[in-house]
Amino acid sequence: MTPQSSTFTSWDGSRIHYLAWVPETPADRAVVYCHRGHEYGGRWQDTIEHLGLEGFAHFAWDARGHGDSEGEQGHAPSVAAVARDLDVFVRHVSSSQGIPMENIVVVGHSVGAVVVAAWVHDYAPLIRGMVLGTPAFRVKLYIPFAIPLLRLRQKLFGKGEVKSYVKASVLTHDKEQAALYTADKKIFPQISVHMLLDLYDTSTRVIEDAGAIITPALLLTAGSDWVVDVGAQDKFFEGLSSSRKAKKHFPGFYHAIFHEKERAKVVDSVRGFVLGLFERKPDAVALLDADTKGFTKTEYDRLCGPGSWHFEAIRKAMHWAGPLSRGVELGISSGFDSGVTLDYVYRNKPQGDFGIGEWIDRSYLESIGWKGIRRRRQHLERRLETLIREVHERRGSVDLVDIATGGGRYVLETLHRLDKVPVSAHLQDYKEVNIRAASRLRDELGLKSVVIRQGDAFQLDAGLPAGQQYDIGIVSGLFELFPENGPVLQSLRQLASRIRPGGYLIYTNQPWHPQLEFIARVLGNREGRSWIMRRRTQAEMDQLVASVGLVKSGMDIDDWGIFTVSVARQPGA
Numbered sequence: 001m002t003p004q005s006s007t008f009t010s011w012d013g014s015r016i017h018y019l020a021w022v023p024e025t026p027a028d029r030a031v032v033y034c035h036r037g038h039e040y041g042g043r044w045q046d047t048i049e050h051l052g053l054e055g056f057a058h059f060a061w062d063a064r065g066h067g068d069s070e071g072e073q074g075h076a077p078s079v080a081a082v083a084r085d086l087d088v089f090v091r092h093v094s095s096s097q098g099i100p101m102e103n104i105v106v107v108g109h110s111v112g113a114v115v116v117a118a119w120v121h122d123y124a125p126l127i128r129g130m131v132l133g134t135p136a137f138r139v140k141l142y143i144p145f146a147i148p149l150l151r152l153r154q155k156l157f158g159k160g161e162v163k164s165y166v167k168a169s170v171l172t173h174d175k176e177q178a179a180l181y182t183a184d185k186k187i188f189p190q191i192s193v194h195m196l197l198d199l200y201d202t203s204t205r206v207i208e209d210a211g212a213i214i215t216p217a218l219l220l221t222a223g224s225d226w227v228v229d230v231g232a233q234d235k236f237f238e239g240l241s242s243s244r245k246a247k248k249h250f251p252g253f254y255h256a257i258f259h260e261k262e263r264a265k266v267v268d269s270v271r272g273f274v275l276g277l278f279e280r281k282p283d284a285v286a287l288l289d290a291d292t293k294g295f296t297k298t299e300y301d302r303l304c305g306p307g308s309w310h311f312e313a314i315r316k317a318m319h320w321a322g323p324l325s326r327g328v329e330l331g332i333s334s335g336f337d338s339g340v341t342l343d344y345v346y347r348n349k350p351q352g353d354f355g356i357g358e359w360i361d362r363s364y365l366e367s368i369g370w371k372g373i374r375r376r377r378q379h380l381e382r383r384l385e386t387l388i389r390e391v392h393e394r395r396g397s398v399d400l401v402d403i404a405t406g407g408g409r410y411v412l413e414t415l416h417r418l419d420k421v422p423v424s425a426h427l428q429d430y431k432e433v434n435i436r437a438a439s440r441l442r443d444e445l446g447l448k449s450v451v452i453r454q455g456d457a458f459q460l461d462a463g464l465p466a467g468q469q470y471d472i473g474i475v476s477g478l479f480e481l482f483p484e485n486g487p488v489l490q491s492l493r494q495l496a497s498r499i500r501p502g503g504y505l506i507y508t509n510q511p512w513h514p515q516l517e518f519i520a521r522v523l524g525n526r527e528g529r530s531w532i533m534r535r536r537t538q539a540e541m542d543q544l545v546a547s548v549g550l551v552k553s554g555m556d557i558d559d560w561g562i563f564t565v566s567v568a569r570q571p572g573a
Contacts, residue, residue, distance in 0.1 A: 001021045001045075001048065001049055001058075002021075003019035003020060003021045003042075003045070003060075004019065004020045004021075004022065005017065005018075005019060005020075005068075006018055006019075006020055007069075008088065008089060008092040010064070010084075010085045010088045010089075011084050011085070011088055012081075014064055014069070014070045014071060014085075015069065015070045016061055016062065016063075016064060016069045016070070016085060016088075016089065017041070017061065017062045017067060017068040017069045018041055018059055018060060018061040018062065018089065019041050019042060019044075019059070019060050019061075020057065020058070020059050021048055021057065021058040021059075022057045022058075022097070023054075023055070023056075023057065025055075026097075026098070027055055027056055027057040027097070027099065028055075028098075028099055028100075028103055029053075029055060029056045029057070029099065029103045029104075029278065030056060030057045030058065030059060030093055030094075030097065030099045030103065030104045030105075031048075031051075031053065031056055031057075031058050031059070031104070031105045031106075031107060031274065032058075032059045032060075032061075032089065032090055032093060032104060032105070032106045032107070033047075033048075033058065033059065033060035033061075033106075033107050033108075033109075033112075034060075034061065034063065034086065034106070034107070034108040034109065034112030034113070034115055034116055035060065035061075035062075035063065035066070035109060035112050036109040036110030036111055036112055036113075036136075036256070037110055037111035037112075037136065037164075037191055038066075038074075038164060038187050038188050038189060038190075038191070039066065039067075039187055040062040040066050040067025040068070040186050040187070041060030041061050041062045041067060042060070042067070042186075043060075043258075043259075044058075044060040044258075046258075046259070046263075047258050047263075047267060047270075048060070050263075050264065050267045051267055051270065051271050051274075052271070053271065053274060053275070056274075057093075057097060057099065059089075059093050061085075061086075061089055063076070063082055063085065063112070063115070064076050064081075064082065064085055066188065067186055073188050073190075074161060074188050074190045074191055074192055074195075075192045075195065076192075076195055077559075078194075078195070078198050078559045079114065079115060079118055079195070079198045079199055079202040080118070080122075080198075080202070080557065080558070080559040080560075080561065081559070082115050083115050083118045083119040083122060083123070084556075084557075086106075086115055086116070086119045087119060087123050087125065087555070090104060090106065090125065090127070101125060101126050101127055102126050102127065102128055102282050103128055103278075104127045104128060105127065105128050105129050105130065105131065105274050105277060106119075106120075106127055106129075106130045106131070107130070107131040107133070107270065108130070108131070108132055108133065108135070109133040109134065109256075109257075109258060110133070110134055110135065110136045110227070110228070110255065111136045111199065113132040113133055113134065113135035113136065114135050114136050114137060114199060114202065114203055114206070116130055116132060117130075117132060117135060117206050117213070117236070118202050118206055118561075120213055120215050121205075121206050121209065121210075121212055121213050121538075121561075122511070122538060122557050122561055122564070123538065123555055123557070124214075124537065124538040124539035124542055125215075126282075127215060128216070128277045128278070128282055129215060129216035129217065129218070129244070129273070129274070129277045130215055130216070130217050130218070131217075131218045131220065131270055131273060131274070132217065132218070132219050132220065132233075133220040133257055133258060133266070134220060134221060134222050134225060134227070134228060134233070134255050134256075134257055135203075135219075135228070135233055135236070136199065136203070136227070136228045137203040137206070137207055137228065137229070137232040137233060137236060138200075138203065138228060138229035138231075138232040139196070139199070139200075139227065139228055139229075140226065140227060140228060140229060142165070147197065147200055150162070150193055150196065150197055151197060153193060154193050154194060154197065159192070159193070159194070160192070160193045161190040161191065161192055161193065162190065162191055162192075162193055162196055163189055163190050164189045164190070164191065166226070166227055166255075167182075168181040168182045170226045170227070170254060170255070171227070171254050171255050171256035171259070172254050172256045172259045172260050172261065173253075173254060173260060173261040174259060174260060174261040174263075177256075177259040177260075177261075181256075181259070198559075202561070203232070205512060205514075205561050206236065207232060207235055207236045207239065208239075209239075209511075209512055210235075210236050210237075210238075210239030210240050210241075211239050211240070211241045211294075211295040212241070212511065212512075212537035212538070212539065213240050213241060213242060214241050214242055214243065214285040214287075214539055215242055216242050216243070216244040216245065216277060216283060217237075217240055217242045217244075217245045217246075218245075218246050218247075218248065218269070218270065218273040219233060219236075219237045219245070219246070219247045219248070220247075220248050220250070220257055220266060220269065220270075221233050221234075221247065221248070221249045221250070222249075222250055222253035222254060222255055222257050222260075223249060223250060223251035223252050223253055224251075224252050224253060224254055225253075225254065225255045226254065226255060227255035228255065234247075241285070241294075241295070243283045243285055244277075244283060246273060248266075248269045250262075250265060250266065253266075285539075286543070287537070287539055287540040287543045288485060288489070288540075288543060288544065288547060289485070290485070290536070290537070290540045291483055291484050291485040291486075291534065296534055296535045296536065296537065296540075297534065299516075299534070299535070300483055300532065300533075300534035300535075303516070303517060303520040303521075303532050303533075304532055307517070307520070307521040308521075311517075311518070311521030311522055312521075314518075314521075314522050315521070315522045318332075318522060319332060321360065322360075324352050324353050324354065324356060324357030324360055325351075325352045325357050325358075325360040325361040325364055326344070326350075326351035326352055326357075326361055327341075327344055327345070327350075327351070327361045327364045327365055328360065328361070328364055330344055331523065331524075332524065334433070334526065335524060335525045335526030335527065335528070335531070336519075336523040336524060336525065336531055337481055337525045337526055337531055338406075338431075338433075338434075338525075338526040339405075339406030339407045339429060339431060339433070339434035339437065340407065340433060340434065340437060342373065342406050342407065342477065343406065343407035343409055343437060345365060345370045345373055345374065346373075346374065346377055346407075346409050346410070348365055348374060350362040350364075350365055367515070368514055368515065368560060368562070369513060369515055369519070369562065371558075371560075372558045372560055372562035372563045373563065375558040375559075375563065376476075376477075376508060376558065376563040376565060377409075377410050379556035379557075379558075379563075379565040380410050380474075380476060380506065380508070380565050381410050381413070381414045382556075383506055383554075383556065383565055383567055384410070384411065384414050384472070384474070384506060385414055385417070385418060387471075387472050387504050387506070387567070388400070388414075388418055388421055388423060388472065389418075389421070391471045391472065391503070391504075392421045392422070392423075394502075395471065396422075397422045397423070397424070398421065398422065398423040398424070398471050398472065399423075399424050399425075399426075399468070399469065399470045399471050399472075399500075400423055400424070400425040400426070400470060400471065400472045400473075400474070401425070401426045401427075401428075401464065401468075401470045401472070401473050401474070401495075401498065402425070402426075402427045402428070402473075402474040402475075402476070403428060403455070403457040403460060403473070403474070403475050403478070403491070403495060404428070404429055404430070404457040404475060404476070404477070404478040405427040405428060405429050405434070405438055405452070405474075406429055406434050406438070406477065407434055407437040407438055407441065408427050408429075408434075408437070408438030408441060408442070408452065409441060410476070411425065411427060411474065412427075412438065412441050412442055412445055412447060412450065413445070415445075415447055415450065416445040416446075416447060422449070423449060424449050424451075425447075425449065425450045425451070426450075426451050426453070426464065426465075426468075426470075427450060427451070427452045427453075428452070428453050428454065428455035428457070428463060428464075429454065429455070430454065430455065430456050430457065431454075431526070432454060435452055435453070435454050438452050439452050457475070457478055457491050458487050458490055458491045459494075460491065460494040460495060460498070461494055464498060468498065469498055469499070469500045469503075470498050470499055470500065470503060471499075471500055471503045471504070472499075472503060472504050472505075472506065473495050473496075473498065473499050473503070473504070473505045473506070474505075474506045474507075475491070475492075475495065475505070475506070475507050475508070476506070476507070476508045476565075477508055478491075479491075479507070479508075479509070479536070479541070480508070480509065480510040480533060480536070481525070481533065483532075483533070483534035485544060488544055489544060489547065489548070492544060492545060492547075492548045493548050495548075496548040496549055496550055496570065499550075499570045500570065500573065501570055501571065501572025501573040502569070502570060502572055502573025503569070503570045503573075504553075504567055504568065504569055504570070505545065505550055505567070505568045505569075505570070506565065506566070506567055507541070507545060507565075507566055507568065508563060508564060508565050508566070509536055509538060509541040509563070509564045509566065510533070510535060510536070510562060510563055510564075511535060511536065511537050511538045511541070511561070511562075511564060512535060512561050512562060513533070513535070513562050514560070514562070516533065516535070519531050519532075519533065520532040520533070538555075538564060538566075541564075541566075542566070545566075545568050546568075549570070549571065550568035550569065550570055551568055551569050551571060552566055552567070552568045553567050553568060553569050554566065554567045555567070
């Protein structure tokens with residue numbers, strides 16, 4: 001099979017190179033391949049030929065910074081950035097080839113397998129299945145305290161590279177393949193320090209939260225792997241919620257299983273799994289009742305119970321010293337999940353008393369959760385601006401509704417930047433203090449076409465003008481605060497009924513948070529109670545939106561995997 005060379009433009013404008021093995025008769029099924037670290041897409045040629053999957057098209061990319069793709073060699077902004085590239089790539093394959101997402105299988109090897117796992121976890125794509133070959137969840141660095149030392153090096157010296165210690169002789173028993181690997185000038189032996197550390201951190205998150213993954217999965221492990229830890233792979237596999245999952249262990253195999261001496265065994269396993277996925281319709285894992293059963297409900301119930309004594313000590317210390325910090329004082333008085341707190345976090349200007357108060361406030365505002373919130377705002381504003389421009393070009397004017405706007409800053413400042421675009425906006429919130437704050441900002445910005453009213457996001461028909469339809473609906477930071485799915489579905493149904501055919505919904509989610517227990521044990525919410533959240537996996541949140549007839553079309557997520565901003569479209573028009 002002779003591949004065709006092509007490129008696609010990724011989310012940041014980078015040109016990513018890929019190879020396409022497309023049969024003469026148009027295929028309605030595809031396999032997408034992600035190579036291991038240091039390598040490039042052409043290394044999959046032998047595997048693709050020996051798979052012998054008739055009726056399938058095959059696509060293998062050069063990840064950014066590798067092969068013929070753009071980007072500094074061996075570098076990428078983060079694992080999350082590469083996972084976002086993969087989301088764009090698979091959607092490009094689907095749209096350009098006319099192959100439904102549910103007819104696509106994604107195969108990843110080593111670092112590429114971690115990228116695939118992170119993408120499936122974070123984006124919950126509706127693909128047919130995934131194959132993870134010797135995923136590099138835990139790279140064997142063989143140096144005591146290697147990860148802390150690398151973190152220190154990065155802090156002291158910034159950008160840097162680590163040269164791989166791995167020789168071809170410990171990747172494969174096949175001497176011919178080892179010689180080809182050593183002689184291949186397109187294989188780059190270095191990896192950036194920050195990518196190595198981010199690989200570790202992303203893997204930690206994905207392993208701990210593997211229960212969020214429902215995609216059918218095949219895990220391939222090697223018995224004599226000198227590169228990565230098999231134990232981490234086993235832990236990931238055990239945590240998967242996939243209705244169809246299989247693990248195949250190859251005793252004596254080295255890490256590069258797709259180039260091993262007896263690689264036919266690996267190819268046979270992949271072929272059997274892929275063909276098996278297409279013997280019946282895709283598995284439908286229903287998550288609309290995940291608020292009553294499942295691992296996030298179990299986690300929520302645990303957080304509702306008693307916690308360790310040290311959390312109470314932290315809470316008391318915060319209430320004692322907190323008033324020195326404007327942000328902490330605001331959270332204590334109005335709730336750490338309130339609209340006024342969120343607006344303060346958005347402004348990100350530390351304030352406090354006696355010097356130490358400002359230092360406390362700066363540390364508070366730089367916590368990982370608030371950094372994620374500010375990144376969510378950036379994603380919200382970018383998505384909103386893009387949709388407003390698209391609707392304006394199509395219809396000439398834009399009608400917008402935000403059903404729980406809080407202080408309204410992200411909407412109002414976006415509308416101010418687009419002052420030449422005719423937008424009629426209806427913003428509502430249930431708290432009077434938020435309405436006053438949003439109204440002040442609207443008046444400061446001179447936005448005369450924005451109506452701000454008090455209203456209940458779960459009783460939209462009682463608050464929105466009768467019969468009014470909208471081009472863009474927004475629900476941000478709301479559903480994350482409510483553990484039950486019933487009210488969320490009610491709100492979504494009412495909102496979806498107000499979105500015109502061809503219109504859009506922007507919705508947010510919090511599929512993961514590294515400080516979830518700290519928040520539940522220490523911080524108070526807007527109602528004066530403990531701020532206890534039930535996480536919704538992205539798959540669950542997307543199913544809730546899909547259940548009211550909207551079709552997801554895009555998503556953004558921060559580098560830490562905490563907050564997502566998604567767009568869904570109302571079919572028609």
